[in-house]
Amino acid sequence: MKIVSLEAHDVRFPTSRELDGSDAMNPDPDYSAAYVVLRTDESRDGRPLEGHGFCFTIGRGNEVCVAAINAYAPLVEGAELDPGDLGGFSRRLLHDSQLRWLGPEKGAVHMAAAAIINAAFDLAGKAAGLPVWRLLAEMAPEQIVDLADWRYLTDALTPERALELLRDAAPGRAARTETLLARGYPAYTTTPGWLGYTDDKLVRLSREAVADGFTQIKLKVGADLDDDVRRLRLARDAVGPGVRIAVDANQRWDVAPAIEWMRALEPFAPYWIEEPTSPDDVLGHAAIRRGVAPVKVATGEHIANRVLVKQMLQAGAIDVLQIDACRVAGVTENVAILLLAAAYGVPVCPHAGGVGLCEAVQHLSMFDFVAVSGSTEDRVIEYVDHLHEHFEDPVRIVQGHYVAPGAPGMSTQMKATSLAAYAHPDGEIWRNH
Amino acid sequence: MKIVSLEAHDVRFPTSRELDGSDAMNPDPDYSAAYVVLRTDESRDGRPLEGHGFCFTIGRGNEVCVAAINAYAPLVEGAELDPGDLGGFSRRLLHDSQLRWLGPEKGAVHMAAAAIINAAFDLAGKAAGLPVWRLLAEMAPEQIVDLADWRYLTDALTPERALELLRDAAPGRAARTETLLARGYPAYTTTPGWLGYTDDKLVRLSREAVADGFTQIKLKVGADLDDDVRRLRLARDAVGPGVRIAVDANQRWDVAPAIEWMRALEPFAPYWIEEPTSPDDVLGHAAIRRGVAPVKVATGEHIANRVLVKQMLQAGAIDVLQIDACRVAGVTENVAILLLAAAYGVPVCPHAGGVGLCEAVQHLSMFDFVAVSGSTEDRVIEYVDHLHEHFEDPVRIVQGHYVAPGAPGMSTQMKATSLAAYAHPDGEIWRNH
Incomplete structure (x- = not known):
């Protein structure tokens, strides 16, 4: 065509x-x-x-x-x-x-x-x-x-070795496809944890998340330590000890402050610290990981390309890799990244939220489960309940799981009415602003 | 104002x-x-x-x-x-x-x-x-x-330590300013070595470079090994054993091929290999450096920011740091980078050429000499004789040295006639193309 x-x-x-x-x-x-x-x-x-x-x-x-x-x-x-x-x-x-x-x-x-x-x-x-x-x-x-x-990848993974990985996973594809269609793919939610929300809203949304079947939530941290301690305590009380609480600093810290800050949050058992520092800082992440264990280190939504992912894996800098569907060069570069992660045995828990990122990235995790890593253990796709109504084929979440999409394509088509209304600067939403 | x-x-x-x-x-x-x-x-x-x-x-x-x-x-x-x-x-x-x-x-x-x-x-x-x-x-x-x-820098260099470095260098500023004004700042030339040039042009320009007082030239490599061996032999014969010949692969290789290729060029005593692989690959550069010694490893023109420079230094990945005046965030980020390089004792040999890069970057090296590293040993600014005629205050090269500019500003002002003629797509040069 x-x-x-x-x-x-x-x-x-x-x-x-x-x-x-x-x-x-x-x-x-x-x-x-x-x-x-x-x-x-x-x-x-x-x-x-x-x-x-x-x-x-x-x-x-x-x-x-x-x-x-x-x-x-x-x-x-x-x-x-x-x-x-x-x-x-x-x-x-x-x-x-x-x-x-x-x-x-x-x-x-x-x-x-x-x-x-x-x-x-x-x-x-x-x-x-x-x-x-x-x-x-x-x-x-x-x-x-x-x-x-x-x-730039062959010092860590050759195409020949990648082919072996994929061949090893091939016999299980059909069974895993059935499992995926029956159960969906596990999700976690960031909805409760935005920094601008009140304590009451945080507690209410945390409880709702658990009631909705999520087994992991995420809180934003890094602006003020006292606030973070208070909010994390409230969230832990709200969800109980069995639910994972990830925290996310959005690149706020240098290496030493990241370690110090996380020590102060340790009593509330955070599951991972996400983006503790610059997404370019492979060696910094490695030092932070050593300093905050057993809390895990996660990053990836702002990693520019597969060369930096490769080094994060080579350096043992992260416990969890958070791919983004649209920052590296789309599906093709993410396929390379999923293969790298599988070769190093690091679970991929995609970044999502934003606009349409949940819709796009679910396809990558589901492909990973069926044909690459073959596992959903310790793997969850981020979910945020914003802006899905603008898409023709929005994600569906049932009991804390993404339902595998059935419609042809990548779920990335926005409604024509939304494209028109939110066009910047001439759509009606912005013209009247 | x-x-x-x-x-x-x-x-x-x-x-x-x-x-x-x-x-x-x-x-x-x-x-x-x-x-x-x-x-x-x-x-x-x-x-x-x-x-x-x-x-x-x-x-x-x-x-x-x-x-x-x-x-x-x-x-x-x-x-x-x-x-x-x-x-x-x-x-x-x-x-x-x-x-x-x-x-x-x-x-x-x-x-x-x-x-x-x-x-x-x-x-x-x-x-x-x-x-x-x-x-x-x-x-x-x-x-x-x-x-x-x-x-993101404090795990490698704190502002307090940077202040000490600058204070230590302060007493020598006046004498080094005199030296700079009298002798200029050493340059090397890339003019002979472009890949598209014929062997005759390569030899002629290499000889001219030595006659003009340059003690280092640079050749592009990485497209074809036989060509590179032939061209490097011709250049070595043309300049003799006392002139440094740097080679530049412009990110062409993975780690293992970089090491192999450079071993084949070793008989002609290349001084440094520049950009052997991805500019993002700190660990790859470190591996290449171990594999090609005593040939030095140089990179930097495509390094995105100070966080990646920091890691190149922390990992011992490079022998020579090649700042670019306009890829990182201009003078301010380059000041941070010069301080990092001084702290790690790595010489800075700026990337230049292009359009106006020589004009801009000379100011950074001259500042470095007077107030930061205090040295020009093993330090040279790249020089390419292209497009200087379009600038109000073009660089001047005398006996292989940049003459310290005296006019106010950063030498970055283009002539109004050039701005108009080469405007894309409507200037006369493009309209008539």
């Missing part, structure tokens, strides 16, 4: 008005998407065949990602998309030498590539009539290995 | 037509600048007081950096610029939580911040009537320490 046009949209939701999403580094996010539509010359079931994808930002600067998406347009418009060569499609974007200079493989151009690559997978899923998790999970091991860009 | 407006320009030079700047990863660069003019409500010597700065790209995507510069405009336009608080100015840009999300501290938004921060230093230098190297070198140690953003 031929991609006849690439369309980029600047879509923003005024979430800062309610302090949803507030944390120690991001006090007033307006959840936003630099959104891509790939149009083709084909149709399915009488409707034009399109791919939808996006990258996530928190407001200002979303237009920079839109500009970066448009910078890739000459490489995409008019191109044939071979659903059997999505690795090649991805590498053609990422290896453009002039655009690569703006990273390499990081920042706005990389996020833009993520939006386009995810849109291509949404398109391929719709063309095949399969949800993307299943499209991936039904590929031959050789096809999966070919999705990844192996440059 | 008040910044009344921020103007962003997309300026591109069609260098790909001559294969100037061609290397193993960047076959056809069009050297470009996302260029900033800060206009103020003041004047000096009857001329309006302005600051000029830029970041460097190689063509496509330059418009993305321009968009990122414009994204900062609301933080800059109408702001008071206190030349005594350029650290504060810099941190206000870099800590904007919504724009930070697009990095953090990397990619297009970080390069845009570099352009603006360098323009602010150009402005401050012009306001004070001093070249920026001297503006910096005459600051009190406390003022210099306050330029840096210390977040």
